[in-house]
Amino acid sequence: MTQPMTKSITIRRVVAAESAVLAFAIAAHRRHPVLAAGAVAAGALGAWAAFRPGSPVLGPVLRHGPRDRPRAALTFDDGPGPSTPAILDALADAGVRATFFVLGRQARRHPDLVRRMHEEGHQVASHGYDHGILVLRGPAHVRDQLVRTEEAVRDAAGPGVLTRVFRAPHGFRGPGTWPAVRACGYRMAGWTRGVFDSADPGPDVVAERSARALAPGCILLLHDADGWNPDRLRAHTAAAIPDICAAAQEMGLELVTLDQLVA
Numbered sequence: 059m060t061q062p063m064t065k066s067i068t069i070r071r072v073v074a075a076e077s078a079v080l081a082f083a084i085a086a087h088r089r090h091p092v093l094a095a096g097a098v099a100a101g102a103l104g105a106w107a108a109f110r111p112g113s114p115v116l117g118p119v120l121r122h123g124p125r126d127r128p129r130a131a132l133t134f135d136d137g138p139g140p141s142t143p144a145i146l147d148a149l150a151d152a153g154v155r156a157t158f159f160v161l162g163r164q165a166r167r168h169p170d171l172v173r174r175m176h177e178e179g180h181q182v183a184s185h186g187y188d189h190g191i192l193v194l195r196g197p198a199h200v201r202d203q204l205v206r207t208e209e210a211v212r213d214a215a216g217p218g219v220l221t222r223v224f225r226a227p228h229g230f231r232g233p234g235t236w237p238a239v240r241a242c243g244y245r246m247a248g249w250t251r252g253v254f255d256s257a258d259p260g261p262d263v264v265a266e267r268s269a270r271a272l273a274p275g276c277i278l279l280l281h282d283a284d285g286w287n288p289d290r291l292r293a294h295t296a297a298a299i300p301d302i303c304a305a306a307q308e309m310g311l312e313l314v315t316l317d318q319l320v321a
């Protein structure tokens with residue numbers, strides 16, 4: 059098994075590749091101006107597509123549900139982790155079902171929480187196994203991430219629990235991502251709005267940003283854990299859940315799972 063590729067390693071390598079493209083273009087622009095311009099354009103497009111989570115260039119991404127129905131979806135990435143029980147408690151109190159993009163690695167650590175998600179009516183979807191960045195990974199690596207997460211969820215909660223929806227870590231994809239995701243029978247999910255709850259800005263800020271972001275068709279991105287630090291709490295997110303659910307109710311929005319939202 060290879061080590062997960064971090065965000066900083068990925069960005070360093072992409073910058074190195076882009077610099078090489080630029081150096082080529084500078085050297086070649088007098089003799090081959092069209093080729094040089096094409097290389098720069100292709101390099102820029104590739105980087106833009108990889109790091110822009112909703113870009114369709116690297117495959118179709120679910121970014122919102124129908125905007126003419128009063129429904130929205132809360133989605134949680136990176137768990138299960140130590141704050142997941144508090145988040146599940148808050149969702150149960152509010153009578154809300156959400157979608158959890160779990161990491162296979164975390165499902166192995168907390169199989170009971172994956173079972174609980176499923177038993178309480180939430181959708182369990184895939185965030186890959188180890189949260190490694192996929193931009194520079196080929197289809198075989200992406201497939202391995204998907205399959206190992208399927209095995210972890212199956213061992214935790216039984217067959218058929220993991221739904222075939224995949225959200226790439228940070229939403230970053232490369233040319234090898236979509237071919238593997240499609241071949242494994244998944245849809246790719248992004249999000250409509252994030253509220254940067256991963257920076258722990260305080261429960262009130264998480265709730266207020268979420269209330270402003272919620273709208274018909276919205277897929278709201280939240281975190282029940284941390285992809286790089288599995289022991290980190292998401293107490294601010296957990297504490298904000300009652301206010302987020304109340305805000306949705308005041309707006310007349312029904313909170314549903316992602317599959318229900320886009321059905």
Ligand SMILES: [Zn+2]
Pocket residue numbers: 135136185189227228285
């Ligand atoms: Zn993540």
